[in-house]
Amino acid sequence: MKFYSTNNKTLAVSFKDAVFNSLPADKGLYMPEQIPQLDPLFIKNIQQYSLQEIALEVASTLLGNDIPKPDLKKIVDDAINFEAPVKFLNNSTAVLELFHGPSYAFKDFGARFMSRIMAYFSKSDDKLLDVLVATSGDTGGAVALGFLGVEGTRVTILYPKGKVSEVQELQLTTNGQNIRALEVDGTFDDCQALVKQAFNDAELNQTLRLTSANSINIARLIPQTFYYFYAYAQLRSQGINEVVFTVPSGNFGNIGAGLLAYKMGLPVKHFVAATNVNDTVSRFLSSGQYAPKPSIQTLSNAMDVGDPSNWVRIQDLLQVIWRS
Ligand SMILES: *Cc1c(COP(=O)(O)O)cnc(C)c1O
Numbered sequence: 001m002k003f004y005s006t007n008n009k010t011l012a013v014s015f016k017d018a019v020f021n022s023l024p025a026d027k028g029l030y031m032p033e034q035i036p037q038l039d040p041l042f043i044k045n046i047q048q049y050s051l052q053e054i055a056l057e058v059a060s061t062l063l064g065n066d067i068p069k070p071d072l073k074k075i076v077d078d079a080i081n082f083e084a085p086v087k088f089l090n091n092s093t094a095v096l097e098l099f100h101g102p103s104y105a106f107k108d109f110g111a112r113f114m115s116r117i118m119a120y121f122s123k124s125d126d127k128l129l130d131v132l133v134a135t136s137g138d139t140g141g142a143v144a145l146g147f148l149g150v151e152g153t154r155v156t157i158l159y160p161k162g163k164v165s166e167v168q169e170l171q172l173t174t175n176g177q178n179i180r181a182l183e184v185d186g187t188f189d190d191c192q193a194l195v196k197q198a199f200n201d202a203e204l205n206q207t208l209r210l211t212s213a214n215s216i217n218i219a220r221l222i223p224q225t226f227y228y229f230y231a232y233a234q235l236r237s238q239g240i241n242e243v244v245f246t247v248p249s250g251n252f253g254n255i256g257a258g259l260l261a262y263k264m265g266l267p268v269k270h271f272v273a274a275t276n277v278n279d280t281v282s283r284f285l286s287s288g289q290y291a292p293k294p295s296i297q298t299l300s301n302a303m304d305v306g307d308p309s310n311w312v313r314i315q316d317l318l319q320v321i322w323r324s
Helices: 015-021 040-044 051-063 069-079 107-122 138-147 166-173 188-200 202-207 218-236 253-263 280-287 311-323
Strands: 002-005 008-014 030-032 086-088 094-096 129-134 153-160 179-184 209-212 244-248 270-274
Touching: 002 015, 008 015, 015 107, 015 218, 030 218, 030 311, 051 069, 051 218, 069 107, 086 218, 094 218, 107 129, 107 138, 107 153, 107 218, 129 138, 129 188, 138 153, 138 166, 138 179, 153 166, 153 188, 179 188, 188 202, 188 209, 218 253, 244 253, 253 270, 253 311
Parallel strands: 129 153, 129 209, 153 179, 244 270
Antiparallel strands: 002 008, 002 030, 086 094
16 A cells, blocks of 8 residues: 555655654655455454454555565554443443553554554664654553563653643653653653654764654554444444444544544444534534634643644545545
8 A cells, every 4th residue: 555645645655654754744644545445245244353353354455565464463463452342321322442452542552553563664674663752641651552562662752841640650651661751841842842853863863763653643543443343343243233423533533543444434324523622623514614723721631632633634535525
Protein backbone atom coordinates (compact mmCIF):
# COMPACT_ATOMS: atom_id res chain seq x y z
CA MET A 1 0.00 0.00 0.00
CA LYS A 2 1.24 3.45 -0.91
CA PHE A 3 0.22 6.55 1.01
CA TYR A 4 -0.53 10.05 -0.28
CA SER A 5 -0.67 13.31 1.62
CA THR A 6 -4.04 14.99 2.14
CA ASN A 7 -2.29 18.05 0.68
CA ASN A 8 -0.83 16.20 -2.29
CA LYS A 9 -2.66 13.30 -3.92
CA THR A 10 0.25 12.58 -6.25
CA LEU A 11 2.63 11.73 -3.40
CA ALA A 12 3.11 7.97 -3.06
CA VAL A 13 5.29 6.90 -0.14
CA SER A 14 5.74 3.41 1.27
CA PHE A 15 4.10 2.35 4.52
CA LYS A 16 7.53 2.26 6.16
CA ASP A 17 8.30 5.86 5.15
CA ALA A 18 4.86 7.05 6.25
CA VAL A 19 5.40 5.40 9.65
CA PHE A 20 8.88 6.78 10.29
CA ASN A 21 8.23 10.28 8.96
CA SER A 22 4.83 10.52 10.64
CA LEU A 23 3.98 13.75 8.78
CA PRO A 24 4.48 14.59 5.09
CA ALA A 25 6.70 17.66 4.52
CA ASP A 26 3.66 19.54 3.14
CA LYS A 27 2.03 19.27 6.60
CA GLY A 28 -0.87 17.15 5.34
CA LEU A 29 -1.56 13.71 6.78
CA TYR A 30 -0.89 10.35 5.19
CA MET A 31 -3.83 8.38 3.79
CA PRO A 32 -3.90 5.02 1.99
CA GLU A 33 -3.89 5.36 -1.79
CA GLN A 34 -6.90 3.13 -2.18
CA ILE A 35 -9.12 1.73 0.48
CA PRO A 36 -9.36 -2.01 -0.07
CA GLN A 37 -12.57 -3.89 0.70
CA LEU A 38 -12.62 -6.59 3.32
CA ASP A 39 -13.71 -9.94 1.88
CA PRO A 40 -17.58 -9.85 2.00
CA LEU A 41 -17.59 -13.51 3.09
CA PHE A 42 -15.42 -12.58 6.06
CA ILE A 43 -17.87 -9.85 7.06
CA LYS A 44 -20.80 -12.23 6.56
CA ASN A 45 -19.26 -14.67 9.05
CA ILE A 46 -17.53 -12.09 11.23
CA GLN A 47 -19.22 -13.21 14.46
CA GLN A 48 -17.10 -16.40 14.34
CA TYR A 49 -13.81 -14.57 14.72
CA SER A 50 -11.78 -13.34 17.69
CA LEU A 51 -10.49 -9.78 18.01
CA GLN A 52 -7.01 -10.98 17.00
CA GLU A 53 -8.32 -12.86 13.94
CA ILE A 54 -10.30 -9.83 12.84
CA ALA A 55 -7.30 -7.56 13.44
CA LEU A 56 -5.12 -9.80 11.26
CA GLU A 57 -7.69 -9.88 8.44
CA VAL A 58 -8.09 -6.09 8.47
CA ALA A 59 -4.35 -5.44 8.78
CA SER A 60 -3.44 -7.83 5.98
CA THR A 61 -6.15 -6.40 3.72
CA LEU A 62 -4.51 -2.98 4.14
CA LEU A 63 -0.85 -3.91 4.55
CA GLY A 64 -0.54 -7.41 3.07
CA ASN A 65 1.93 -6.23 0.43
CA ASP A 66 4.14 -4.42 2.94
CA ILE A 67 4.43 -7.06 5.65
CA PRO A 68 4.04 -10.83 5.03
CA LYS A 69 1.00 -12.29 6.80
CA PRO A 70 2.95 -14.51 9.27
CA ASP A 71 4.92 -11.44 10.44
CA LEU A 72 1.76 -9.37 10.62
CA LYS A 73 0.17 -12.10 12.73
CA LYS A 74 3.03 -11.93 15.24
CA ILE A 75 2.73 -8.13 15.41
CA VAL A 76 -1.06 -8.23 15.86
CA ASP A 77 -1.02 -11.01 18.48
CA ASP A 78 1.70 -9.26 20.46
CA ALA A 79 0.14 -5.78 20.23
CA ILE A 80 -3.53 -6.64 20.73
CA ASN A 81 -3.17 -8.97 23.71
CA PHE A 82 -6.23 -7.72 25.58
CA GLU A 83 -9.98 -7.81 25.00
CA ALA A 84 -12.50 -5.18 23.84
CA PRO A 85 -15.86 -6.46 25.06
CA VAL A 86 -19.24 -4.99 24.15
CA LYS A 87 -21.35 -4.59 27.31
CA PHE A 88 -25.09 -3.98 27.08
CA LEU A 89 -26.62 -1.19 29.15
CA ASN A 90 -30.14 -2.04 27.96
CA ASN A 91 -31.78 -3.66 24.91
CA SER A 92 -30.67 -1.04 22.44
CA THR A 93 -27.56 0.55 23.92
CA ALA A 94 -24.17 -0.96 24.53
CA VAL A 95 -20.68 0.30 25.24
CA LEU A 96 -17.51 -0.97 23.68
CA GLU A 97 -14.97 -1.22 26.49
CA LEU A 98 -11.63 0.00 25.20
CA PHE A 99 -9.87 0.31 28.54
CA HIS A 100 -8.50 -3.20 28.97
CA GLY A 101 -4.98 -2.35 27.74
CA PRO A 102 -2.03 -1.47 29.97
CA SER A 103 -2.61 2.32 30.10
CA TYR A 104 -6.43 1.99 30.38
CA ALA A 105 -6.90 4.23 27.31
CA PHE A 106 -8.02 3.16 23.82
CA LYS A 107 -4.72 4.71 22.71
CA ASP A 108 -3.12 1.39 23.67
CA PHE A 109 -4.39 -0.05 20.37
CA GLY A 110 -2.55 2.60 18.38
CA ALA A 111 0.57 2.84 20.51
CA ARG A 112 1.16 -0.90 20.86
CA PHE A 113 0.63 -1.61 17.16
CA MET A 114 2.80 1.30 16.02
CA SER A 115 5.67 0.36 18.36
CA ARG A 116 5.79 -3.17 16.99
CA ILE A 117 5.56 -1.94 13.38
CA MET A 118 8.50 0.39 14.03
CA ALA A 119 10.51 -2.37 15.70
CA TYR A 120 9.72 -4.69 12.75
CA PHE A 121 10.94 -2.19 10.15
CA SER A 122 14.08 -1.44 12.19
CA LYS A 123 15.05 -5.07 12.74
CA SER A 124 17.85 -5.06 10.20
CA ASP A 125 19.25 -1.77 11.51
CA ASP A 126 21.83 -2.06 14.24
CA LYS A 127 21.22 1.52 15.31
CA LEU A 128 18.84 1.99 18.21
CA LEU A 129 15.54 3.67 17.27
CA ASP A 130 15.06 6.75 19.44
CA VAL A 131 11.42 7.69 19.82
CA LEU A 132 10.75 11.23 21.03
CA VAL A 133 7.37 12.27 22.35
CA ALA A 134 6.06 15.43 23.98
CA THR A 135 2.99 14.91 26.12
CA SER A 136 0.46 16.98 28.00
CA GLY A 137 -0.36 13.86 30.00
CA ASP A 138 -2.35 11.11 28.33
CA THR A 139 -0.45 10.20 25.15
CA GLY A 140 2.89 9.77 26.92
CA GLY A 141 1.62 6.95 29.11
CA ALA A 142 0.20 4.94 26.22
CA VAL A 143 3.35 5.47 24.14
CA ALA A 144 5.63 4.52 27.07
CA LEU A 145 3.72 1.34 27.77
CA GLY A 146 3.41 0.66 24.03
CA PHE A 147 7.19 0.63 23.60
CA LEU A 148 8.11 -0.80 27.02
CA GLY A 149 10.49 -3.70 26.46
CA VAL A 150 10.26 -3.49 22.64
CA GLU A 151 13.74 -4.46 21.46
CA GLY A 152 15.85 -1.98 19.52
CA THR A 153 13.82 1.03 20.70
CA ARG A 154 14.31 3.72 23.32
CA VAL A 155 11.64 6.25 24.26
CA THR A 156 12.23 9.75 25.61
CA ILE A 157 9.14 11.50 26.94
CA LEU A 158 9.11 15.24 27.60
CA TYR A 159 6.39 16.46 29.92
CA PRO A 160 5.66 19.85 31.50
CA LYS A 161 6.55 20.10 35.19
CA GLY A 162 3.51 20.32 37.46
CA LYS A 163 1.07 20.13 34.55
CA VAL A 164 0.30 16.43 34.39
CA SER A 165 -1.76 14.57 36.99
CA GLU A 166 -0.12 12.53 39.72
CA VAL A 167 -1.26 9.26 38.13
CA GLN A 168 -0.02 10.38 34.72
CA GLU A 169 3.37 11.35 36.15
CA LEU A 170 3.68 7.89 37.68
CA GLN A 171 2.69 6.31 34.34
CA LEU A 172 5.41 8.33 32.60
CA THR A 173 8.24 8.02 35.12
CA THR A 174 8.07 4.57 36.68
CA ASN A 175 8.61 2.29 33.68
CA GLY A 176 12.38 1.91 33.63
CA GLN A 177 13.87 -0.37 30.94
CA ASN A 178 13.89 1.47 27.59
CA ILE A 179 11.69 4.37 28.72
CA ARG A 180 12.93 7.64 30.19
CA ALA A 181 10.91 10.70 31.08
CA LEU A 182 12.26 14.23 31.24
CA GLU A 183 10.45 16.85 33.28
CA VAL A 184 10.60 20.19 31.48
CA ASP A 185 10.35 23.44 33.41
CA GLY A 186 7.82 24.92 31.00
CA THR A 187 4.59 24.19 29.16
CA PHE A 188 3.51 21.43 26.79
CA ASP A 189 4.33 23.77 23.90
CA ASP A 190 7.92 24.08 25.21
CA CYS A 191 8.16 20.28 25.26
CA GLN A 192 6.90 20.10 21.71
CA ALA A 193 9.33 22.82 20.62
CA LEU A 194 12.25 20.82 22.08
CA VAL A 195 11.15 17.70 20.18
CA LYS A 196 10.89 19.69 16.94
CA GLN A 197 14.32 21.20 17.59
CA ALA A 198 15.77 17.71 17.96
CA PHE A 199 14.26 16.62 14.62
CA ASN A 200 15.72 19.69 12.91
CA ASP A 201 19.20 19.19 14.37
CA ALA A 202 21.32 17.76 11.55
CA GLU A 203 24.21 16.73 13.78
CA LEU A 204 21.95 14.93 16.23
CA ASN A 205 20.20 13.13 13.38
CA GLN A 206 23.53 11.91 12.05
CA THR A 207 24.33 10.26 15.36
CA LEU A 208 20.88 9.06 16.42
CA ARG A 209 17.98 7.49 14.56
CA LEU A 210 15.13 9.70 15.70
CA THR A 211 11.44 9.20 15.12
CA SER A 212 8.22 10.53 16.60
CA ALA A 213 5.32 8.70 18.17
CA ASN A 214 2.96 11.42 17.10
CA SER A 215 -0.74 10.71 17.49
CA ILE A 216 -1.41 11.34 13.82
CA ASN A 217 0.94 8.59 12.68
CA ILE A 218 -0.94 6.35 10.22
CA ALA A 219 0.30 3.29 12.15
CA ARG A 220 -1.76 4.49 15.11
CA LEU A 221 -4.91 5.00 13.07
CA ILE A 222 -5.03 1.61 11.33
CA PRO A 223 -5.25 -0.58 14.48
CA GLN A 224 -8.17 1.52 15.72
CA THR A 225 -10.27 0.10 12.85
CA PHE A 226 -9.92 -3.38 14.41
CA TYR A 227 -12.27 -2.74 17.31
CA TYR A 228 -15.03 -1.32 15.11
CA PHE A 229 -15.16 -4.60 13.20
CA TYR A 230 -14.95 -6.54 16.46
CA ALA A 231 -17.78 -4.52 18.06
CA TYR A 232 -19.92 -5.31 15.01
CA ALA A 233 -18.96 -9.01 15.29
CA GLN A 234 -20.11 -9.11 18.91
CA LEU A 235 -23.40 -7.40 18.05
CA ARG A 236 -23.98 -9.82 15.18
CA SER A 237 -23.52 -12.76 17.53
CA GLN A 238 -26.43 -11.25 19.52
CA GLY A 239 -28.55 -11.14 16.36
CA ILE A 240 -28.11 -7.38 15.87
CA ASN A 241 -27.34 -6.23 12.33
CA GLU A 242 -27.81 -2.50 12.49
CA VAL A 243 -25.34 -0.38 14.39
CA VAL A 244 -24.82 3.30 15.14
CA PHE A 245 -21.47 4.26 16.67
CA THR A 246 -21.26 7.26 18.98
CA VAL A 247 -17.66 8.31 19.50
CA PRO A 248 -16.38 10.81 22.08
CA SER A 249 -14.07 12.91 19.95
CA GLY A 250 -11.10 15.22 20.45
CA ASN A 251 -8.58 14.99 17.64
CA PHE A 252 -11.03 12.82 15.67
CA GLY A 253 -8.61 9.92 15.25
CA ASN A 254 -10.97 7.41 16.83
CA ILE A 255 -13.98 8.27 14.70
CA GLY A 256 -11.66 8.65 11.69
CA ALA A 257 -10.68 5.01 12.14
CA GLY A 258 -14.39 4.15 12.29
CA LEU A 259 -14.97 5.87 8.97
CA LEU A 260 -12.00 4.04 7.49
CA ALA A 261 -13.54 0.75 8.67
CA TYR A 262 -16.83 1.81 7.07
CA LYS A 263 -15.04 2.52 3.80
CA MET A 264 -13.48 -0.95 4.01
CA GLY A 265 -16.93 -2.51 4.08
CA LEU A 266 -18.10 -2.46 7.71
CA PRO A 267 -21.89 -2.05 7.71
CA VAL A 268 -22.64 0.97 9.91
CA LYS A 269 -25.96 2.83 9.85
CA HIS A 270 -24.32 6.04 10.89
CA PHE A 271 -21.72 7.65 13.14
CA VAL A 272 -22.29 10.24 15.82
CA ALA A 273 -19.28 12.37 16.76
CA ALA A 274 -19.79 13.53 20.32
CA THR A 275 -17.86 16.57 21.48
CA ASN A 276 -17.84 18.72 24.59
CA VAL A 277 -17.91 22.53 24.41
CA ASN A 278 -14.98 22.24 21.97
CA ASP A 279 -17.45 21.84 19.13
CA THR A 280 -15.64 22.92 15.97
CA VAL A 281 -16.83 19.86 14.07
CA SER A 282 -20.46 19.98 15.17
CA ARG A 283 -20.56 23.67 14.23
CA PHE A 284 -19.13 22.68 10.85
CA LEU A 285 -21.80 20.01 10.35
CA SER A 286 -24.60 22.48 11.01
CA SER A 287 -23.14 25.55 9.29
CA GLY A 288 -20.84 24.17 6.60
CA GLN A 289 -18.08 26.48 7.88
CA TYR A 290 -14.96 24.99 9.39
CA ALA A 291 -14.00 27.60 11.98
CA PRO A 292 -11.48 26.30 14.54
CA LYS A 293 -11.33 27.99 17.95
CA PRO A 294 -8.74 27.93 20.75
CA SER A 295 -9.49 24.98 23.02
CA ILE A 296 -11.44 25.43 26.23
CA GLN A 297 -10.39 23.38 29.25
CA THR A 298 -13.01 20.95 30.57
CA LEU A 299 -13.16 17.86 32.80
CA SER A 300 -13.03 15.63 29.69
CA ASN A 301 -9.58 16.95 28.79
CA ALA A 302 -8.83 14.34 26.10
CA MET A 303 -11.64 16.00 24.10
CA ASP A 304 -10.41 19.56 24.58
CA VAL A 305 -9.32 20.19 21.01
CA GLY A 306 -10.29 23.32 19.15
CA ASP A 307 -8.79 22.35 15.80
CA PRO A 308 -8.86 18.55 15.50
CA SER A 309 -5.72 17.34 13.75
CA ASN A 310 -7.40 14.38 12.05
CA TRP A 311 -10.14 16.52 10.54
CA VAL A 312 -8.31 16.66 7.19
CA ARG A 313 -8.41 12.87 7.08
CA ILE A 314 -12.14 12.82 7.79
CA GLN A 315 -12.78 15.38 5.10
CA ASP A 316 -10.80 13.24 2.73
CA LEU A 317 -12.90 10.19 3.60
CA LEU A 318 -16.21 12.08 3.63
CA GLN A 319 -15.70 13.61 0.20
CA VAL A 320 -15.74 10.09 -1.12
CA ILE A 321 -18.65 9.00 1.10
CA TRP A 322 -20.80 12.04 0.31
CA ARG A 323 -20.17 11.73 -3.42
CA SER A 324 -21.27 8.08 -3.49
C1 LIG B 1 -7.93 10.21 23.31
C2 LIG B 1 -9.24 10.26 23.95
C3 LIG B 1 -10.35 10.90 23.34
C4 LIG B 1 -10.24 11.61 22.01
O1 LIG B 1 -10.01 10.73 20.96
P1 LIG B 1 -9.64 11.27 19.51
O2 LIG B 1 -9.18 10.09 18.74
O3 LIG B 1 -8.54 12.28 19.72
O4 LIG B 1 -10.87 11.90 18.96
C5 LIG B 1 -11.57 10.89 23.99
N1 LIG B 1 -11.71 10.29 25.19
C6 LIG B 1 -10.69 9.68 25.80
C7 LIG B 1 -10.92 9.07 27.14
C8 LIG B 1 -9.42 9.62 25.20
O5 LIG B 1 -8.41 9.00 25.83
